[in-house]
Amino acid sequence: MDNSALMWRTVSTELVADCKVFSVSRNNSRRAQDEGEKLHSFYVLHPHNWINVIPVTAAGEVVMVEQYRHGVGHVTLEIPGGMVDPTDSSPVDAAVRELLEETGYVSDDWVSLGRIHPNPAIQSNVCDTYLARNARQIEQPSFDGSGTEMIALRLVPIERIPELLKAGVITHALVIVAFHLMQLNGDALT
DSSP states (O other), X not given: OOOGGGOEEEEEEEEEEXXXXXXXXXXXXXXXXXXXXXXXXXXXXXXXXXXXXXXXXXXXXXXXXXXXXXXXXEEEEEOOEEEOOTTOSSHHHHHHHHHHHHHSEEOSEEEEEEEEOSOTTTBOOOEEEEEEEEEEEOSOOOOOSSSOOXXXXXXXXXXXXXXXXXXTSOOOHHHHHHHHHHHHTGGGGO
């Protein structure tokens, strides 16, 4: 399928803001097939790439985290996740690091469930999701020391996840997508 008529060409990019965990640029663009058309400004967020981890214990419990989220102003129930740091050699290395930092859990059995674009309309990053089978806790969580990260662990029987999704207890879109990816990869749990 030729979708060249849908393409846009960025003529210039200007950094608008550097906000620590993401930057914002203004892309001045025009439709690719019409060089004479006026430029339009589009604002794009540039976060680091992200990872999500669904850690499942040998007892069939999902290791979940509760934390305050400033965007919505309340505590949410999520899976461990975070940014792929420049020091991480790969997304799975970031997943291993984030799982240990946030929960104190490790796994020797990792499965890639997929890669998504969190919001391609305004964001340039991707989010990789992993299943960590037979997760086990080896230490207490160790946060970054800034005092901004406080997490409570919750072990949730895996069979309760659909009920929590339906009831609106789990509301983070990327967490919902992660569980959907796990469902699509049903054999990944075995």
